[in-house]
Amino acid sequence: MDWYEIKDVEAIDSPVLAVYPKRVKSNIGRLKSMVKEVSQLQPHIKTVKCLEVVKMLMDAGIDKFKCATIAEAEMLGMAGAKEVLIAYPMVGPKVDRMIKLMLVYQDTEFSCLVDCPEQARHLSAHTYQADVYLRVFMDLNVGTDRTGVRPLAEAKELYDYCKATSHLITMGLHIYDGHIRHQDFEQRKEACQAAFAPVETLAKWAREKYPVELKVIAGGSPTFPVHAEREAVTCSPGTFAYWDKGYQESLPEQSFDFAAVLMTRVISRPGKNLLCLDLGYKSVASEGPLEKRVWFPEYPSWAMVSHSEEHLVVKVPEGEVLPVGNVVYAIPYHICPTVAMYDKVLTVENNKVAGEWKTLARKRRINI
Structure with a gap:
């Protein structure tokens, strides 16, 4: 059989849809073996969307997560996650929902993305009214052309703007390079290095201008093995827990199980x-x-x-x-x-x- x-x-x-917990646990172990320290991991939970897998990850020592929706963030708050980045722009009613999330789950450090002054002003105005401080990561567009500000000049201006904006705590930089999908790992690595080069320049500039800790959260599943080798970069793969045929074919260097x-x-x-x-x-x-x-x-x-x-x-x-x-x-x-x-x-x-x-x-x- x-x-x-x-x-x-x-x-x-x-x-x-059937899920095989022993294989999920094995995949989590394989993920940890691909980084030097478990603190490098901030996996995205959009794939699994369930408390049980989040708890398996937390039992394995992973306490930081990424997600895409308020509901996913709330589930992570329910699980007692230490840090949660909603890797999605918060606009409209989502801003007030996020503030409520912060007030209900105060043991979890929530953050979201910002990629333009309008967002920063909107977030700041709402957090000022609620008398709370919101952590934000500046979202960089390194080629995916989905969200984010282009490095370098525009990004420097926005970073300065966020640092000067009331009630926002600028945590660092976020990069999703989902456009890099070469099946050949060396080609993928070369493209990833080229896309990340201006990010390194921007991070160096920010650390020199603002001498506080700056975090860099980068990549998804395709570029995970590349970013895992960098110093002071947090990685955000997501599909590893369940895996699929698409990634099995396109990412042959990653040996996760279905x-x-x-x-x-x-x-x-x-x-x-x-x-x-x-x-x-x-x-x-x-x-x-x-x-x-x-x-x-x-x-x-x-x-x-x-x-x-x-x-x-x-x-x-x-x-x-x-x-x-x-x-x-x-x-x-x-x-x-x-x-x-x-x-x-x-x-x-x-x-x-x-x-x-x-x-x-x-x-x-x-x-x-």
């Missing part, structure tokens, strides 16, 4: 050499090309034909017939948005369902 197969599946409705699997069923045989599975858009991430949705470990030669809200049609080799109702296992190419489609995951130990974990932070709001 393969590691991912589940016994007694008759009572389990499909599609369902720890989350989709269980689906054949629901129809609509034509010659065609099978339809109950694994539609609502069950697995559907961005990217059709052939990059899922991988079937038992049936690697299957080819995707079409994908819609409730259906995934595949073409199978001549003579390969599976009965309607047959269980099939699939590894997502992109696990992060796939997890967000499930309000809970089943946990599997020794090929048996052992329990379930709530995907608590898939909500946009928990309490705050």
